[in-house]
Amino acid sequence: MRLPDIKPYLVTRRLIPENQEAPIHFISAAITPEQYFYRRNHFPYPVISEQSFLLSIGGEVKRPLTFHYQDLLRMPSKEMTVVLECSGNNRGHFRPRVYGEQWEGGAISQGVWRGAPLRDLLKLTGLHAASKEIVFEGHDYGKRTDLEGEFMFARSLPLEKALHPDTLIAYALNGKPIPYKQGYPLRLIVPQWYAMASVKWLRSITVIETHFNGPYQDIDYVYYPAKDSDAGKMPVTTIHVNSIIQQPLNWSVLTTGMHQLYGIAWTGTGFITNVEISIDGGERWEQAAIQKYPGNPYSWTFWSYIWAAPKKGEYTIMSRATDSIGFVQPPEARWNRKGYGYNAYSTVHVKVD
Ligand SMILES: Nc1nc2c(c(=O)[nH]1)N[C@H]1C(S)=C(S)[C@@H](COP(=O)(O)O)O[C@H]1N2
Ligand SMILES: [Mo]
Numbered sequence: 001m002r003l004p005d006i007k008p009y010l011v012t013r014r015l016i017p018e019n020q021e022a023p024i025h026f027i028s029a030a031i032t033p034e035q036y037f038y039r040r041n042h043f044p045y046p047v048i049s050e051q052s053f054l055l056s057i058g059g060e061v062k063r064p065l066t067f068h069y070q071d072l073l074r075m076p077s078k079e080m081t082v083v084l085e086c087s088g089n090n091r092g093h094f095r096p097r098v099y100g101e102q103w104e105g106g107a108i109s110q111g112v113w114r115g116a117p118l119r120d121l122l123k124l125t126g127l128h129a130a131s132k133e134i135v136f137e138g139h140d141y142g143k144r145t146d147l148e149g150e151f152m153f154a155r156s157l158p159l160e161k162a163l164h165p166d167t168l169i170a171y172a173l174n175g176k177p178i179p180y181k182q183g184y185p186l187r188l189i190v191p192q193w194y195a196m197a198s199v200k201w202l203r204s205i206t207v208i209e210t211h212f213n214g215p216y217q218d219i220d221y222v223y224y225p226a227k228d229s230d231a232g233k234m235p236v237t238t239i240h241v242n243s244i245i246q247q248p249l250n251w252s253v254l255t256t257g258m259h260q261l262y263g264i265a266w267t268g269t270g271f272i273t274n275v276e277i278s279i280d281g282g283e284r285w286e287q288a289a290i291q292k293y294p295g296n297p298y299s300w301t302f303w304s305y306i307w308a309a310p311k312k313g314e315y316t317i318m319s320r321a322t323d324s325i326g327f328v329q330p331p332e333a334r335w336n337r338k339g340y341g342y343n344a345y346s347t348v349h350v351k352v353d
Contacts, residue, residue, distance in 0.1 A: 247261065250350075
């Protein structure tokens, strides 16, 4: 007899454009299998043609160049395990609530990306001294609700981040060509930044001497701390220190006795140094066991904690991660109108019966 095939599915938030979460509570692999990688899109998927295999670099460079996919494959490459987290991950947990995709904890995935450092390409084109930002444009485009006309998905990086040796023009994920939905054939990979920076279906790179103000730079992916004004706005950049309790599930019923609580922790600043667990709603904290620092600062860290659960009752379990820079998850996330950067303690309620 064949055993039934029991597997998790993506969690659908929206179909057109496709926005689906990874089944994060049921992923224990360090490398998110391709079919479980979360999907976050602003527009319909672009059509792939021969043009998609060309990457042009222009603007304030000494020698504008067009690279073919094959040229990139021949350049020195780097391979890195990188966590990609949408800046809207956990938006559904903000109180007061905010508009936008109501992501829970699954707008996050991790893979092994291979590509050529952008820096090596820019060495070939050269840069003018007054260069300030670099703009990355994808092949996808469409309308917005707030502005007339059509827009491409385009984002910029400050020169410093663009020239970091780990900022890649990627062409492979997990040892194979990048899957279509993840940006085939070429994708920018920006470790440590929220994933809006990692432009999929990359078509062009333009060096500019000013600040780029496209809508995905200056309207979206901006923290607006005030409800009714733009006062205090700040661009969304690095990933906040964060963790999730993968198991047990929220509102689950457990037996008395030993339970392994487990999950992941990650950060865009340094690496995870500590994960603490509270069983009593944040009164007392104890240390979880964490995977030893893997020598890769861009990957998530697994943690686990054995809980004896000796007594019946209702419990509020929380996880709190700390990173090597000293950032600690706060009890409440910093509220902002568009709901980015949520990183409050991960909380689950359980009943021991
Ligand atoms: N070209 C393009 N790149 C993009 C996007 C997009 O809509 N178009 N979405 C961004 C956002 S907001 C996120 S969170 C990630 C999602 O990547 P994934 O779909 O591979 O999970 O891609 C980023 N790069
Ligand atoms: Mo995102």
